[in-house]
Amino acid sequence: MTEALTILLLTIGTIFTLLAAIGILRMPDVFMRMQVATKAATLGVACVAMAAAVHFGDLATTARAVLIVLFLFLTAPVAAHTIGRAAYVAGAQLWEGTIVDELRGRHQRSAQPPSGPAPE
């Protein structure tokens, strides 16, 4: 029973983390890559950490696994917000299919993208 639950959680976590990795390669602009890497990877790692907690089943390991998940859930949105805002202010190009840009006109964006040429 414990082993089945461990295998299930490991599989789900790996699928989500792998989807995040594929997403960061395939998505067209910084902001989409950021949201894929943050949400899917966070859920994936949370599942894998919970698998470790279920597998070992003692208090010390469970506490550490819960701490990993807690820190991840606390820090991932903050990091994504900070880097997203910095990228927008620095003038990162939005995908040409973008429909809504609610920050338009609210930030003094630099004309040049942060470094390197515009994304293809």
Place this chain on the structure above:
Amino acid sequence: MTMDLLRNASLLNTTVIVVLFLLACGILLAVVRLLKGPTLPDRVVAIDLIATQAVAMLASAAIGFGEPALLQPALVLTLIAFVGTVAFARYVAKGAES
């Protein structure tokens, strides 16, 4: 302890081996994005994802090797990655202002 993982062909051990392989492939995909760029924020996001996937690899390795101590570096890596990302974000924003 690596040998135990390869010798006992239980379903859990096989799963852990496959999981470690897939996560390594995921890190490789993130490294491709890290090398391609094209902008600095792209690379920062890629580094963040690499650290997150390394945490997942450490946790699954802890299961496979039966070593709960491997969860401690995973915990530290989570926090270090956050500090690194925020520092890089401030650097990107500063560069935009000047």
